[in-house]
Amino acid sequence: MEALAALCRLPVSGGSRNELSANHGPDSASLLAPALRPSFRRRPLDGYFLRAEFQAHFASLLDARNADPDFRMWGDPYARYGGRSLHTRSLGEAFLAVLQHRIRSGLFLFDAPESALSPQRQLVLLAHMSAMVSSGKAQFIATHSPILLTIPDAQILSCDGDSVHQISLEDTSHY
Numbered sequence: 001m002e003a004l005a006a007l008c009r010l011p012v013s014g015g016s017r018n019e020l021s022a023n024h025g026p027d028s029a030s031l032l033a034p035a036l037r038p039s040f041r042r043r044p045l046d047g048y049f050l051r052a053e054f055q056a057h058f059a060s061l062l063d064a065r066n067a068d069p070d071f072r073m074w075g076d077p078y079a080r081y082g083g084r085s086l087h088t089r090s091l092g093e094a095f096l097a098v099l100q101h102r103i104r105s106g107l108f109l110f111d112a113p114e115s116a117l118s119p120q121r122q123l124v125l126l127a128h129m130s131a132m133v134s135s136g137k138a139q140f141i142a143t144h145s146p147i148l149l150t151i152p153d154a155q156i157l158s159c160d161g162d163s164v165h166q167i168s169l170e171d172t173s174h175y
Contacts, residue, residue: 001049001051001109001111001141001143002027002030002032002033002051002111003030003032003033003035003036004036004038004109004141005030005049005051005109006029006030006033007033007036007038008038008043008044008047008049008107008109009047010047010048010049010109011024011049012027012028012029012030012049012051013026013027013028013051013054013057013058014049014050014051014054014055014057014058015048015049015058015061016046016047016048016049016102017046017047019058019061022061024054024057024058024060024061026054026057044106044107044139045105045106046104046105046106046107047106047107047108047109048098048102048103048106048108048109049108049109049111050095050098050099050108050109050110050111050113051111052095052111052112052113052115052116053111053112055086055091055094055095055098055116056087056091058086059085059086059087059094060087062077062078062081062085062086063085063087065077066078066085080101080102081097081098081101081102082097082098082100082101083101086098090116091116092116092117092118092121094116095113095116095117095121096117096121096124096125099113099125099128100124100128103128103129103132103138104132104137104138105132105135105137105138106137106138106139107138107139107140107141108138108139108140108141109140109141109142110140110141110142110143110145110148111142111143111144112143112144112145113125113142113145113148114145114147114148115144122147123147125147125148126147126148126150126151129148129151130151130152133151146172146174149169149172149174149175150169154169156168156169156172158171158172
């Protein structure tokens, strides 16, 4: 997922293109990305990489931007994330704030998106993603997410074995 984020010009530590130069996480590059050859019909105008294990780094980056008067002159760094610091929320609520306020259109990469969400909040995530896909404005690629496998008409790709291949929900190990 990190390599795919790099190929989509998204920061490998998570966030949007606005965070490409921020170096807010421990990784600044993907070792796998140079070995891949991406092909896009249309390169997405917007995108976001939600990387669960580095979400706290991202929240700290927003807080640092909020404290920086030079950055604040360009606007409120919290505006696209629910209007307040992500650190003032539980981990699950911070995830949901990013998902509900930041996800509008484009390509969204989610690495273990439900890891911080309660079962009820996972259903909120599922409904939000389904509505965005139905609008035709968003595409999602997610990993490690049994609940997201159940989105109607989801294309499920298995990376088990020697090749990547499409499988049905019923053929997944989670089913």
